[in-house]
Amino acid sequence: MTGTTIRLQGCRKAFSDGTVAVDDLNLTIEAGETLAILGPSGCGKTTTLRMIAGLERPDVGQIFFADSDVTRLPIERRDVGMVFQNYALFPNLDVAGNIVYGLKIRGLSPAERNKRCAELLELVGLQDHGKRRIHELSGGQRQRVALARALAPRPRVLLLDEPLAALDAQLRERLRSELDQLLRSLRITSVFVTHDQGEAMALGDRILVMERGRVAQMATPRDIYQQPANAFVASFVGNLxxxxxxxxxxxxxxxxxxxxxxxxxxxxxxxxxxxxxxxxxxxxxxxxxxxxxxxxxxxxxxxxxxxxxxxxxxxxxxxxxxxxxxxxxxxxxxxxxxxxxxx
Ligand SMILES: Nc1ncnc2c1ncn2[C@@H]1O[C@H](COP(=O)(O)OP(=O)(O)O)[C@@H](O)[C@H]1O
Ligand SMILES: [Mg+2]
CATH class of the missing domain: 2.40.50.140 (Nucleic acid-binding proteins)
Structure with a gap:
């Protein structure tokens, strides 16, 4: 898997009630980079992620994957994998069924699906769990299944919306470091939404700090901490x-x-x-x-x-x-x- 460059150019998204969720967003995410989007609740993180995914279309502006304009492409044609906070797994399918779900639609043969499923179970450390039911799994295991399912079709882009937020502190930290290793080994372009500054610092190659739908600062964790662009960034990342x-x-x-x-x-x-x-x-x-x-x-x-x-x-x-x-x-x-x- 190799990632793609993602570019947002002048993106704005308002909802029908007049709420401007994202305003004049300009940014480039490098191929293979992990970008953490950090900011307080309601600042537009999820909307930004959903625009990259193709679940939300900007009112103004364009989105590019490498050189191609994907602004009008729906999610199924963007080659993205997505992981949500609340797993969103299919409870009526077992672990393997969840992981291969997207592969079936893409027309892989049963033998190819089984092979890919075994690879992914190993990748996320769930060997021998393929036949388990979803309700038999812990929160951390469910999130690993969700990750495996998102990665199964070898997407160019992995999008994660607060994937660890529902887990308890200790598990969150362990899964965080596993996720970090995984993203680094896959070299996939990934965008990770969080309101947790520790998570953003640990996982992001760069951090995008958002304030009221706009870019407050986008830089490496070190630069965000040592050279914050303004008082909002400085007080949101660390104490001041x-x-x-x-x-x-x-x-x-x-x-x-x-x-x-x-x-x-x-x-x-x-x-x-x-x-x-x-x-x-x-x-x-x-x-x-x-x-x-x-x-x-x-x-x-x-x-x-x-x-x-x-x-x-x-x-x-x-x-x-x-x-x-x-x-x-x-x-x-x-x-x-x-x-x-x-x-
Ligand atoms: N479907 C929607 N309809 C109306 N307003 C929305 C919708 N989705 C999000 N919003 C509003 O847009 C703003 C940004 O939301 P969101 O992107 O979910 O923020 P975050 O993920 O940073 O918490 C918030 O004010 C939110 O209430
Ligand atoms: Mg959100």
Whole structure:
């Protein structure tokens, strides 16, 4: 299986009640790439996926698979496999029956279907489960069957809409890493919808962050986290500390609780940093505040430090030190971890 490039050009989709689900969407998904579409509920993720699938036609704009315009092709002529959150398996067929369903329609002989079915059962780790009934399977096994069924006809594109959302946390993590290996070994172009940032980071070669039907940012997980395009992206992917700037000083910026090292011009209204980039100091730091909360998270603790700003600072500390509530905490910040954002 090899994937195809997918290109959306100026796609817009409004529903009859006037809801604009997707607006002026322009993006290219490279052949063999896994794109994670991430965003809050209602931002247009599923609609985007359904337009790529051919289940929804854009009102405006075009969709290309490689060089061919597929905008008006229905799903059965697009060569896509699809996996949904809620399995959507046929309960009256056994596992094998579900997997070969699409192959039968495509006219494969029984011998070819059996061979392909055995390959897929092995691919998703369900050897010896071909004769099982769907209701005898766990949630994770059902989702593997759904994946095998989607892959059976060797599609050019695999589309997954929150495929792990219905599973419990531990299983979700295991299936996530299996899915990751599978997508990498198949080198199929895949688009994966999720509202879970951890999932998007783990599975996506790139992440498309959507906000109200539009592209907020499309980049690698690392770039999304380290160079978020705006405040929406930054606060949606990871946690964020905001320092409203009071005034510039000789060497930096005066903020509530202290002074930050900063050289940039013009003077920003607000500077930001991530919780893991604040370091708890024994003596002096750049900012000081009172500990108002401490949450043990295993490898690290999350501290809430009130510096007199609107929100307490979030500090992720791995030093294992337990502080008393109300203790004075000094925090150091390296200049390069501070950044500004477009609103
Ligand atoms: N068939 C539909 N009819 C009317 N509105 C819809 C329909 N499908 C989705 N919407 C609306 O379009 C917006 C985007 O929906 P959707 O793409 O499902 O978002 P997401 O998958 O990100 O949660 C939402 O406001 C949703 O209510
Ligand atoms: Mg959805």
């Amino acid at each position: 500390n905001a320092f409203p700037v009071i005034e510039p000083t000789a060497h930096g910026l005066k903020v509530s609780g202290g002074e930050l090292p900063w050289k940039g011009i013009p003077v920003p209204k607000t500077v930001y940093c991530r919780p893991e980039h604040l370091r708890v100091m024994d003596g002096a730091g750049h900012v000081r505040g009172r500990l108002v909360g401490q949450f043990f998270q295993g490898a690290q603790s999350r501290l809430l430090v009130d510096i007199g700003a609107e929100q307490p600072l979030l500090v992720d500390s791995a030093d294992g030190v337990i502080h008393a509530t109300g203790a004075l905490i000094a925090l150091a910040i390296e200049p390069h971890v501070l950044f500004t954002l477009h609103s």
